[in-house]
Amino acid sequence: MKTALVWFRRDLRLADNPALSHALERAERILAVYIGGFEAPGTEPGAASRWWLHQSLTAFAADLNQRGAELVIRRGEPAKVLGQLAKEQGAEAVFWNRLYEPAQDAADRKTCDSLIAAGLEVQTYNGALLAEPWEIQTQTGGPYRVYTPFSRNVRARGAPRSPLPAPRRIPGLAAQSLSIDSLGLLPRIRWDAGMSRMWTPGEAGAHRRLGRFCDEALHDYSAGRDRPDQLLTSLLSPHLHFGEIGPVQVLARLQRELAEQHGPGVSAGAEAYEREILWREFAHHVIYHYPTTPTEPMDPRFAGFAWRQPREYAADLARWQRGATGVPIVDAGMRQLWSTGWMHNRVRMIVASFLSKNLLIPWQEGAAWFLDTLVDADLAANSMGWQWVSGSGADAAPYFRIFNPVTQSQKFDPQGRYLRQWVPEIAALPDKLVHAPWLLGPAESARQKIDYPVPSVDLGESRARALQAFDLIKQRAS
Known part of the structure; x- marks a missing residue:
């Protein structure tokens, strides 16, 4: 395959990115694409998330540039945008990582069908979870509604895979692109000074945050994670949400900490933090199987x-x-x-x-x-x-x-x-x-x-x- 498109959404990282890795294995060159302004209903980012997304896209575009690729930004309905880009570049396939919110999943399936009908190959991957929602089932074959047996099931499967390395070089293509500023993600009246002081969005910022947590807080995390007066939480949640780091990478780092450091503090902290990662996993599985969860009571x-x-x-x-x-x-x-x-x-x-x-x-x-x-x-x-x-x-x-x-x-x-x-x-x-x-x-x-x-x-x-x-x-x- 000569040319492929890689469609990025909430997977703004180079390392452990299955869609990017597989596209580079299959294609001689790729076009990295981000499409703004067309989120599925109910998944539109709020004001704070839009601020983060602006910073994250900026960092991701810079990371791509360092490896020889450009981030092409377009607006519009994804099937039309991707189809037009494929036609412009002579691309034969589109790769992306899956999202699991019900409305987004339904929209992605329609996009997939449209692109296939246009003669393109579509390949999608799991870049956000430890396991697919349809893979984890109760003994009766249904989805879990209780966390503890769910977490036992996921743990029993072991590590899903080793984290994928970041590509050293990306044979990227260029195309006409909008600017990140044109997406209008930043607030018109700047109220974001506090967020700018606290956060460093992007893949590098995510790994620095994980490193700080493991070095400075993991030992005391189990005992102190409920204390808002102490900085003992990982602060990784926004990085995980935007896919600047993935749960496979986080669990691999925890396993490394357990192997390299001994003592009850590190062990208890790693186990407690793993439970938080599995709780995030559980939430995504629940919303996939019970799509009215954001608006209607499950009970x-x-x-x-x-x-x-x-x-x-x-x-x-x-x-x-x-x-x-x-x-x-x-x-x-x-x-x-x-x-x-x-x-x-x-x-x-x-x-x-x-x-x-x-x-x-x-x-x-x-x-x-x-x-x-x-x-x-x-x-x-x-x-x-x-x-x-x-x-x-x-x-x-x-x-x-x-x-x-x-x-x-x-x-x-x-x-x-x-x-x-x-x-x-x-x-x-x-x-x-x-x-x-x-x-x-x-x-x-x-x-x-x-x-x-x-x-x-x-x-x-x-x-x-x-x-x-x-x-x-x-x-x-x-």
């Missing part, structure tokens, strides 16, 4: 849950989004999200529980906000997380889980360092009060000149209200 009982109506909760939702609820751990998380495009996972659970349980606001509202503001806004993981916290999802607890934000804050940020960083209004309070400043009372708050709101809901009363709503749907179901 049908929750279709009748007594959520408040939009006119009733609009003000509370706005306060939650701004980080102005009066509950410090909730506000700290929401402000961290707005500033950096990211939030610690433990805090994500707390703010989600507060929204869906204490405020009785439908989880879909929170999921939509996260999709717009997270740099790692992954539809599968985001939907899974929100359904899990709300109690309606796969692998939900047999009881109605309601996080107490005060005790969670006291347990996982005992000195209040995280709270003081993101909620400076209460920084001067002693540790005993920083988690619940309303205990000061209005007079003392005024005396100390603390300009911080009182919570709009009583935590105890709102918890009881949520439990009552859950009891009601249980009674209806029985």
